[in-house]
Amino acid sequence: MCKVLSGTFGILMDNIKWTSQIKRGLLEMCILNLLSREGMYGYLIVKRLAVVPGLVITEGTAYPLLSRLKREGLLRSRIVESSQGPARRMYELTAAGNRHLQSINAAWEEISDAVNTFIDPNDQGKGEQV
């Protein structure tokens, strides 16, 4: 009984870890894509991400990520004064960020196509032929 429980728990933990890592990688991609359209301040980015059911992120998670992307030169930020509240940090994509985004978007398309080949039972034959 204990073995079964610990085995199930182990599988569950592995699953959580794997999902977390996938989401983490995708979170960066989502943020870069969000910012490719327009500059946004942190709170708005977090709100946009939080409403997407599949991502289910803790709001605070985004800030260290934004900070890291900025440190890597993919984003820049500037302080924008607001008449309705405190000054806010506006994040924008840099030229390097834009190039990086194009490359990861292309990679994502390629990877998701490849993975879908194996997930969709109708396309299984295609995967085997490859």
Added chain:
Amino acid sequence: MKPRNAEAARLEADYMARLDAALAGQERGEAAEIAQSIKEHIADAAAEHDTAEVTLVQMASIFEGLGPPESYAAGDERGDPSHADMAVGGQQMPARRFDKRRAAWWSFACLLAYPVLGVGLDMVESGWLHKPDLARVMFVGAALAAVLSVILGRSALHPRLLPGERLTGWLRFLAGAGPVVIGAQFFLVLFLALPWFSLYLFEWHGMGQEGKFFGQPFAGEDYNLPLFGAACVYVVTTLMVAGFVRSRISLLKAVFFPLFEYVKPGQWKWLLIPIAIGLTVAGIKLAQFLRATG
């Protein structure tokens, strides 16, 4: 900014204090930026409520959304799997158990164990442990501590707050041919071990003998002295370079790099133990030396 009631203000102050403590291990500018972003987030989220002042329940719900401040300290280092599970969703995963006892602390423990072990062995009067050479015990112990430190530093379970890529090329080589965190651990061991080495060199060379220093006339021909000096210069210089590259701002932070990197807030006082032991033993030795040389 929207006013908070007393309880909400206390909760916010507590959260921000925990956040500051959690970010203490990160680069100053980056920590300040994250803290500022969180403040902006709280202000924006509080403004969404249509009450005149922010209540405790509203504030708690904002923090629930943000997750525990400790999850920010997990960092966001690319490609470090030990952090991935901590950062997303603020989940407390088993890997965090090492967070409170980081690799360098095992080295500290080893270093602290040497004198105890040495004294213990010295008291054994018979058998194969009869009066061993304490200097050898020290060297073997330090080597074991260094190896242990590197093994723990390389472990996927061990949280890394320092991005290894900060040091490249010869700097990385100087800092221990690996990520700075491992290099710094190794040098931390040496840094703390050197005073002990020096103390046991005193013993080794019969410092207590009348008119002699390191067992020989004090004329600079003792080979240990330049070796010891060179090791000190090397270690301190490397630590300063590594620390300066890391902090980029503060020379003080650079000099005390291992202390800032390895001691979590509230734990710094534990450093006083090895320092106090070292100073006490050094004081006793100095008194003996002064008495011996008259």
